[in-house]
Amino acid sequence: MSFVEYSDIIQDGDVAIVYLGHDSMMPIKVQHGAQTQTRYGAIRHSTDLIGQRYGLKVTCTKGGWVHVLHPTPELWTVTLPHRTQILYTTDISVITMMLELKPGSVVCESGTGSGSLSHAILRTVAPTGHLHTVEFHQQRAEKAAEEFREHRVDHLVTVRNQDVCKEGFGVTGVADAVFLDIPSPWEAVGHAKAAMKRHGGRVCSFSPCIEQVQRTCEALAKHSFQEISTMEVLLRTHDVRTVSLPLPDFGPDDTAQKKETPSKQAVFMLKTTTPPREIPGHTGYLTFATKPRT
């Protein structure tokens, strides 16, 4: 198992995702002799998991069952332990495409945060790319590095514990793309430019507040970035439901033919979708720009 390459068989030391039901999943660390408690009972790693195929159904000790899935950055995003507010797959997808990431890309990122975007970037730039990620909080930087090791992607990433606004990314002239998710991105634009390849590249800044966006766009323009573009993307989920709508009774209809539908049919069944009651209405604004050749 690794977050950048599929495998078929669950092994000791793997990170796996336990699927309990709709919107209910949790990550586990597979270990000989260990047990994981779920609401359906216990999963015994040695007998239930190790040596079995990913995707299998495991019947827990209390009788209920779960499925065990191979980890992916998308499953990790919705199950990882939060140390900060994270980026979700919707924004991550747009960032990945708009930064033109692909195998071999070299990316600089700050702040690392909880590593949600980091894992997605690693998956996309593997096996020949690299991620330089900067986190100014020491414990978070250490936790991220630990997770990258556990997830067998540490060869593709370098974690630096420093302040990107003061010290930059720790590398210059190597990045195809730079991503900023920090309180004052305008202070890091110069460093972003320095980290990027001379030939040019793409930059993205994610900010929840429009004032931050304004200052960042100004800084980008001052540093001669082009194609500056700001957008936001929101996910809308559609829950599939079968709904029954009652039909009112208007009384007997004399003009109608005898072969009318029996009045017993007082219900109209409808297969439709409904939106959830509340949806995330805002995550942040995404600002993209291109660094021209310097």
Next chain:
Amino acid sequence: MADKQDDDAMYTINEGDYVVLKRGDIFKAVQIQSRKKMAFEKQWFFLDNAVGHLYGTTFEILPGGSLQPQKQKDALSSTDAMEAGTDNRNIVDDGKSQKLTRDDIETLKEQGLKGQEIIQQLIDNSSTFRDKTEYAQDKYIKKKKKKYESTVSILKPTCRILALMYHGREPGKICHLRYDTLAQMLTLANIHAGSKVLVFETCAGLVLGAVMERMGGYGSVIQMYPGGGPVRAGVESFGFPPPFHDTLHDFPICQVNALLAGTLDTSAKDPNTDATHPHVAAEETATQPATVQRDGPEEASMDTNASGHCGDQRVDEERERGKEAKAELKRAKQEQRRKRLEAAAAQLEGRNADGLVIASRFHPCPVLMSLLRFLAPSRPFVVYSQYKEPLVDCFTKLKEQGGTVNLRLTDTWLRHYQVLPNRTHPVLLMSGGGGYLLSGTTVATEQSAPATSAADLSQEPAPKRLKASES
């Protein structure tokens, strides 16, 4: 670690390259061909002069159609010296404020005035320009620049640029797939280097190309196609290096049932007993004796000439050789096709694909239910549809059948912003819709059907599940 000088080679425009022309927000994918007149945004030019320059360069279109790299931007954009008004209460829009007529402007163009100079002329001849507010002046200049500056940029094709282009230019060709929806698909399907991905699309090859870009030439992509042959025009526009195409296989949908049943035969057949092409077989038997002598066609013709046979016989022999050559070509092509089919079937037979992406004008349900069978357990799949209802059907069928978890029917809402000092707001027009996605993950299937109640079909699964009574 700075780039070396020879890295420039990777970023240089060459003859034959597939590139994307850009002007403002308009894109067009073309191939660099010398002496070929390009039409783009009401301008006509030749791309010859672009060869040798770097990607990303903006060129000016000179009268005559040749390109010239644009010099540094002049200070027309700075308006701090210009006087401005405070609001528009006294500005009457009677269409008479511009003193220059269309003909005057044409004359200026013919005189060879650059875009910037024309704009300056327009400003000088506008009676209301100095009454406009600073922002209105800014907007006016931006608008005129868009109209009169004749420039074009040449970009290296990427998924981002091509997705923007297709969505803006020919959305019908890509089933109205908006670029952010495509972005979701690539991520949700966990497209990455080294995997084996199945793609079924009728989006002119855009989706296929996007998948290939994210695989970086590693792993394999199997394009399942309806009809006679795979359509891949869009893939060319990506300008992938030749090795990428080695990872691309194709397999006709009409053979899927045979493959699943185990009755697909991809072995080489004796041309004489090839039942599918009876007339070809007949032709081949007729020309087979002639092919034995193929190694000496020159000798044969020399013999014919030397022996001075009558014209009829010579014509006959030439016709024979022509037929021979055609039959050979046909056989070679058939063999090639057979080999491709065999290779693709070999990839599919193991039923261990890592991902499935569907985006077509066909009803997705039968495609999905059929192609899912080629996926390994615990692997993602994504289905795109311009409309919601077909995906509701897919969702329902999948819930009935079991074997998938984490089913999600979604679409994305996309909004662009204008960000300017004191003028920041969402852009006035917004995309009405970008299509819908159904995504999920496969799980191991069992022999017995999963015990699903009617409640499961319509609602979230009950929190407490009892042991399924499996017979």
